[in-house]
Amino acid sequence: MKNYQIGDIASIMHVPTSTIRYYDKQGLLPFAKRDLNGRRIFNENDLNYIEVIDCLKQSGIPIKDISHFMTWCLEGDSTLNQRFDFIEEHEAILEDEIKNLQAQLAFLRWKKWYYSRAKEAGTETINFETGTSHVQPELRSIYEAEIAHS
Template identity: 40%
Template sequence: MTKTYSIHEVAELFDLPISTIRYYDKKGLLPFVAKNEAGNREFTRADLGFIKTICCLKNTGMPIKNIRQYIQYCMQGPTSMAERHALLEHHRQQVLNEQAKIAANLVEIDRKIAKYSDPSSTELIANQLRIAGQEKVSLGLDNPFNNF
């Protein structure tokens, strides 16, 4: 007999709160999950593959409505492969765009870390704040950097 998994086991396997799994079910993301006579969800190994994909899509920023659409395509079988492919290609491009933004922000963070690691950073920062304060005053604005 093939093993089934309880909602508690699935939550533990995917490091998800049980409430998240119930939410996913309520939002139509788990139409493949069967319920037993008591009304409890019973997950199979195949279900775990779907849940892994759902988590991947959610963790990479795909909205619930798009995940639901993807799952609906999956439930249609091989006739919807072109639609699945297009949906995932579009999402992949969005993930790549987000990665590029994160990489650019990481460059700025690394620049700041390097600046603060420099032995002359205290003097450099004090000078920057003096200049920023002078700019505020020259524009008739309050100078929040009065101490420098």
């Protein structure tokens, strides 16, 4: 089995070495071994664990929760239910966050289109009902029709 040093892991994971050191200091890498010079060495299995840790961290999961998850991983099959439930719970949280972000992005795209029209006309009033500062009620439908055909 191939061994990796911290720089190798960082390069494979596209993260700074400080990230791997941080994970180790937080107790997330209890499996990490040291060579005779005190340098951390990892194997393929360790790399798999680090990929999981990094994914969970990038997903916004707190370190203490990742630590619990990693403990379950190292405990083996007796914790499969806890690990499944953990992943399922955080999957649902991420899906909700993605839906929220998609809604925010859709709104920003609408406003970008809105301001693009105003910029082209040289005035925001192009988007208003005549003689008011109220956005034309049908404007959103016009926008949605345009993006549906593009």
